[in-house]
Amino acid sequence: xxxxxxxxLSALLAxxxxxxxELTQSYLDRVARLNPALNAFVTVDADKSLAQxxxxxxxxxxxKAQPLSGIPVAHxxxxxxxxxRTSCGSKMLxxxxxxxxxxxxxxxxxxxxxxxxxxxxxxxxxxxxxxxxYFGPVKNPWDRTRVPGGSSGGSAAAVAARMAPAAxxxxxxxxxxxxxxxxxxxxxxxxxxxxxxxxxxxxASSLDQGGPMAxxxxxxxxxxxxxxxxxxxxxTSLERPAEDFARLLEASAADRARxxxxxxxxxxxxxxxxxxxxxxxxxxxxxxAQFEKLGARRIAISLPNTGLSVPAYYVIAPAEASSNxxxxxGVRYGYRAPEYxxxxxxxxxxxxxxxGAEVKRRILIxxxxxxxxxxxxxxxxxxxIRRLIAQDFTAAYKQCDLIMGPTSPSVAFALGAKxxxxxxxxxxxxxxxxxxxxxxxxxxxxxxxxxxxxxVGLQIAGNYFAEAKMLHAAxxxxxxxxxxxxxxxxxx
Amino acid sequence: xxxxxxxxxxxxxxxxxxxxxxxxxxTQFGAPPNVQACAVDIALPxxxxxxxxxxxxxxxxxxxxxxxxxxxxxxxxxxxxxxxYPDLPKGYQISQFExxxxxxxxxxxxxxxxxxxxxxTRAHLEExxxxxxxxxxxxxxxxxxxxxxxxxxxxxxxPDMRSAEEAVAYAKALHALVRWIGIxxxxxxxxxxxxxxxxxxxxxxxALGTRREIKNLNSFRFLQQAIEYEVRWQIETLQxxxxxxxxxxxxxxxxxxTRMMRTKEDAHDYRYFPDxxxxxxxxxxxxxxxxxxxxxELPQAKRERYIRDHQLSAYDAGVLTSSRxxxxxxxxxxxxxxxxxxxxxxxxxxxxxxALKRAGxxxxxxxxxxxQLAGLLQQILDAVISGKTAxxxxxxxxxxxxxxxxxxxxxxxxxxxxxxxxERVIDxxxxxxxKSVEExxxxxxxxxxxxxxxxxxxTRGKGNPAQINEILKKKxxx
Numbered sequence: 001x002x003x004x005x006x007x008x009l010s011a012l013l014a015x016x017x018x019x020x021x022e023l024t025q026s027y028l029d030r031v032a033r034l035n036p037a038l039n040a041f042v043t044v045d046a047d048k049s050l051a052q053x054x055x056x057x058x059x060x061x062x063x064k065a066q067p068l069s070g071i072p073v074a075h076x077x078x079x080x081x082x083x084x085r086t087s088c089g090s091k092m093l094x095x096x097x098x099x100x101x102x103x104x105x106x107x108x109x110x111x112x113x114x115x116x117x118x119x120x121x122x123x124x125x126x127x128x129x130x131x132x133x134y135f136g137p138v139k140n141p142w143d144r145t146r147v148p149g150g151s152s153g154g155s156a157a158a159v160a161a162r163m164a165p166a167a168x169x170x171x172x173x174x175x176x177x178x179x180x181x182x183x184x185x186x187x188x189x190x191x192x193x194x195x196x197x198x199x200x201x202x203x204a205s206s207l208d209q210g211g212p213m214a215x216x217x218x219x220x221x222x223x224x225x226x227x228x229x230x231x232x233x234x235x236t237s238l239e240r241p242a243e244d245f246a247r248l249l250e251a252s253a254a255d256r257a258r259x260x261x262x263x264x265x266x267x268x269x270x271x272x273x274x275x276x277x278x279x280x281x282x283x284x285x286x287x288x289a290q291f292e293k294l295g296a297r298r299i300a301i302s303l304p305n306t307g308l309s310v311p312a313y314y315v316i317a318p319a320e321a322s323s324n325x326x327x328x329x330g331v332r333y334g335y336r337a338p339e340y341x342x343x344x345x346x347x348x349x350x351x352x353x354x355x356g357a358e359v360k361r362r363i364l365i366x367x368x369x370x371x372x373x374x375x376x377x378x379x380x381x382x383x384x385i386r387r388l389i390a391q392d393f394t395a396a397y398k399q400c401d402l403i404m405g406p407t408s409p410s411v412a413f414a415l416g417a418k419x420x421x422x423x424x425x426x427x428x429x430x431x432x433x434x435x436x437x438x439x440x441x442x443x444x445x446x447x448x449x450x451x452x453x454x455x456v457g458l459q460i461a462g463n464y465f466a467e468a469k470m471l472h473a474a475x476x477x478x479x480x481x482x483x484x485x486x487x488x489x490x491x492x
Numbered sequence: 493x494x495x496x497x498x499x500x501x502x503x504x505x506x507x508x509x510x511x512x513x514x515x516x517x518x519t520q521f522g523a524p525p526n527v528q529a530c531a532v533d534i535a536l537p538x539x540x541x542x543x544x545x546x547x548x549x550x551x552x553x554x555x556x557x558x559x560x561x562x563x564x565x566x567x568x569x570x571x572x573x574x575x576x577y578p579d580l581p582k583g584y585q586i587s588q589f590e591x592x593x594x595x596x597x598x599x600x601x602x603x604x605x606x607x608x609x610x611x612x613t614r615a616h617l618e619e620x621x622x623x624x625x626x627x628x629x630x631x632x633x634x635x636x637x638x639x640x641x642x643x644x645x646x647x648x649x650x651p652d653m654r655s656a657e658e659a660v661a662y663a664k665a666l667h668a669l670v671r672w673i674g675i676x677x678x679x680x681x682x683x684x685x686x687x688x689x690x691x692x693x694x695x696x697x698x699a700l701g702t703r704r705e706i707k708n709l710n711s712f713r714f715l716q717q718a719i720e721y722e723v724r725w726q727i728e729t730l731q732x733x734x735x736x737x738x739x740x741x742x743x744x745x746x747x748x749x750t751r752m753m754r755t756k757e758d759a760h761d762y763r764y765f766p767d768x769x770x771x772x773x774x775x776x777x778x779x780x781x782x783x784x785x786x787x788x789e790l791p792q793a794k795r796e797r798y799i800r801d802h803q804l805s806a807y808d809a810g811v812l813t814s815s816r817x818x819x820x821x822x823x824x825x826x827x828x829x830x831x832x833x834x835x836x837x838x839x840x841x842x843x844x845x846x847a848l849k850r851a852g853x854x855x856x857x858x859x860x861x862x863x864q865l866a867g868l869l870q871q872i873l874d875a876v877i878s879g880k881t882a883x884x885x886x887x888x889x890x891x892x893x894x895x896x897x898x899x900x901x902x903x904x905x906x907x908x909x910x911x912x913x914x915e916r917v918i919d920x921x922x923x924x925x926x927k928s929v930e931e932x933x934x935x936x937x938x939x940x941x942x943x944x945x946x947x948x949x950x951t952r953g954k955g956n957p958a959q960i961n962e963i964l965k966k967k968x969x970x
Contacts, residue, residue: 079538086538088537093537098537099536100531198538199538200538202769206768232542234542236771319765320768322574322763323574323583323765327537327582332581333536370574372763
């Protein structure tokens with residue numbers, strides 16, 4: 001059962017072979033058993049989850065089942081959910097119980113899904129290893145001495161360890177794709193504006209995008225169907241006709257042996273240069289060969305400004321974050337220092353005690369780059385680079401339909417390995433941040449194993465609104481391979 | 493040696509939208525603390541701003557009134573102004589910075605030396621902060637976020653004013669205009685319209701002096717007093733060999749003095765940058781044209797029309813266009829009368845305003861509506877009563893005794909205009925006052941007035957004064 005797809009679970013529930021209450025309870029039991037070692041969940045509330053499950057059962061019994069009716073889903077603890085503590089991985093919000101639902105949470109509730117619990121994450125989503133969280137680091141289910149990636153490391157580990165059939169993540173610079181790659185699962189960051197940011201605690205507003213994490217492209221499509229949609233409360237939400245992201249999955253290919261015939265896959269030379277480890281390169285090469293076998297054509301392309309994407313990202317994201325995190329001041333909610341002198345002292349102590357080191361580092365960087373006299377040299381210049389990077393992709397997508405390459409330069413690294421060297425940590429985002437800067441969709445799927453038997457992720461990126469096309473390609477690949485079906489040892 | 497005062501004014505006009513600029517919470521004044529603050533206003537984690545189109549429409553109306561379509565930006569940008577304060581829930585204020593919705597424009601004011609134009613630098617949309625309450629909390633502070641997110645239009649003038657009087661004239665003209673075009677209720681006590689004055693002094697012809705900004709003046713009187721004090725203080729300081737330091741000051745109405753709040757050195761670095769939660773505000777020509785069509789006739793245009801078409805004096809035209817309510821009252825009145833512009837103007841600015849002032853009422857609270865007043869003035873135009881009698885009728889109407897015609901009928905005030913009857917009365921008066929007749933014929937003009945007075949007395953004040961004059965002159969000429 002824990003290896004069932006969302007579609008299979010839906011069928012079991014519809015045929016009343018299992019109730020949502022039973023299914024939810026089994027997952028809760030599994031979480032209780034595995035979580036102490038993995039630390040993927042920060043909040044579990046069985047009463048709340050089971051109440052939702054019983055409500056789903058009633059709807060299923062009444063013949064009013066929705067697409068995800070009765071299916072438990074793990075929520076990254078960045079999505080506000082009414083009545084649930086929503087901590088964003090921070091001491092600052094460790095006492096914050098949200099009085100409202102994020103748009104995505106409303107949508108999942110409406111689709112019948114059950115909130116299984118809230119998953120661990122890098123504090124305020126700032127990190128690539130899920131080590132900066134107030135509630136302690138998450139362990140990679142494939143190797144507990146390794147990080148699961150981040151910032152959505154709790155969601156990735158939960159799905160990889162079969163503690164949840166699917167999970168919600170957010171991706172500001174790779175925070176869905178990189179942990180998906182490190183944890184051997186699938187994750188998709190949609191086009192900016194496809195999923196509403198309302199109720200998703202902001203890290204960097206112009207880059208943040210919510211998306212699904214699951215074990216297959218097919219499950220991602222079902223999840224995205226439930227998550228996407230226009231929301232008037234988010235001014236950057238896109239008003240488009242409703243889209244079925246699974247619509248291409250069932251399409252009958254004329255040539256069953258070569259279902260991807262005609263698909264042009266761009267492979268940027270910049271993604272295979274220095275810094276890419278050999279094991280990852282080999283797995284990605286093998287995956288590209290597999291795509292060629294499926295009929296796709298491989299085209300060498302260039303994204304000349306790739307090297308500028310990490311520097312530009314680490315100006316823009318901290319700039320926005322420094323302002324977004326100003327609201328955490330200890331005045332209205334969240335952590336307030338127990339002792340302080342005057343008002344300035346209350347701010348200083350509450351924020352000094354409430355935020356962790358990485359968050360403070362980024363607030364300082366962001367404050368600096370927006371300061372009088374530095375704004376033009378940093379923030380404005382980064383915005384110009386951002387436009388150049390977007391132009392790189394516009395040019396590339398004239399030559400190809402999708403772009404593929406490694407999601408991350410290496411497999412999961414050891415816990416603590418990069419914690420003391422922020423620049424090394426930031427360089428880990430080299431292949432992922434460009435999609436956020438350009439607002440483009442991108443996903444990661446498992447494509448083999450590297451050093452230490454750890455999973456390797458293949459990044460599949462597309463032009464604006466190419467999600468269905470990307471999912472189709474990934475699905476065809478997964479029909480022909482079984483990397484996504486592999487599961488870590490020790491979590492049976 | 494002479495000194496020249498230079499003043500520029502920044503005004504925060506609260507826009508009269510039902511809900512806030514970035515949330516759906518109400519903007520009504522006077523609600524209990526924090527009941528009009530929703531999740532967006534208190535800046536819960538994860539909430540986002542959504543721009544209120546009503547605020548944009550009002551800003552466009554303002555731009556059209558001060559400069560026309562060309563001063564309205566087709567693309568403007570909301571930025572974040574970052575600073576920490578307990579009544580600023582997000583830790584930043586959303587305000588237009590580099591690209592405001594209105595750039596340029598002008599306001600015309602009336603001064604002792606005639607009409608003067610004050611140029612506007614810009615007008616931009618922004619949100620108000622909440623309120624910190626430092627009393628009643630035993631050493632702690634209370635925060636009321638009802639006002640947080642209230643839409644403001646900040647209107648910035650060029651330093652074109654040269655005296656406190658001009659500054660007040662500008663503020664009054666601006667105040668009248670924002671109410672006229674219906675974008676702000678203008679309630680200064682509730683803080684809906686407040687001014688900051690940038691004041692400096694210099695020798696005539698010299699470069700601009702260093703300015704000090706007087707914050708948050710919420711009455712015209714305080715504006716005048718504060719500037720006068722500040723100008724005196726600056727001149728004295730300079731004459732004593734001192735120098736002016738750029739600073740922000742507060743005016744204390746109790747002492748009539750300004751006092752230092754902060755100097756330029758304490759100024760924040762607000763780290764402005766475009767708000768990534770809001771898209772650039774794009775306004776189309778069509779939208780501007782549509783709003784232009786719905787705009788009422790503006791005070792200046794009305795003033796010119798009254799002088800040109802109604803032959804009113806510049807003074808009367810100015811008074812009648814001091815607010816839209818007054819202009820509407822006047823226009824309703826002359827419409828009901830079918831003319832009589834000068835009579836209507838002199839009654840409104842004279843008798844009617846006098847009565848309002850005595851009773852301490854606003855025009856909207858007047859017991860005599862424009863149609864009732866038209867009823868009275870019609871009796872004058874029809875020569876049913878004299879202007880003098882009309883004042884008595886007006887008082888009776890003010891006291892709620894009914895319509896003009898009914899009062900005239902009930903009190904028998906109808907004027908005697910029957911020539912035969914007036915001749916009989918005058919014959920009697922002449923017969924009884926031979927002495928006056930002789931004096932008049934001997935050249936004493938005053939005697940004539942005595943005879944008119946006797947004739948009015950004989951008619952118990954109801955004789956048509958013009959006719960009495962005419963008949964008397966005719967008879968005495970014989």
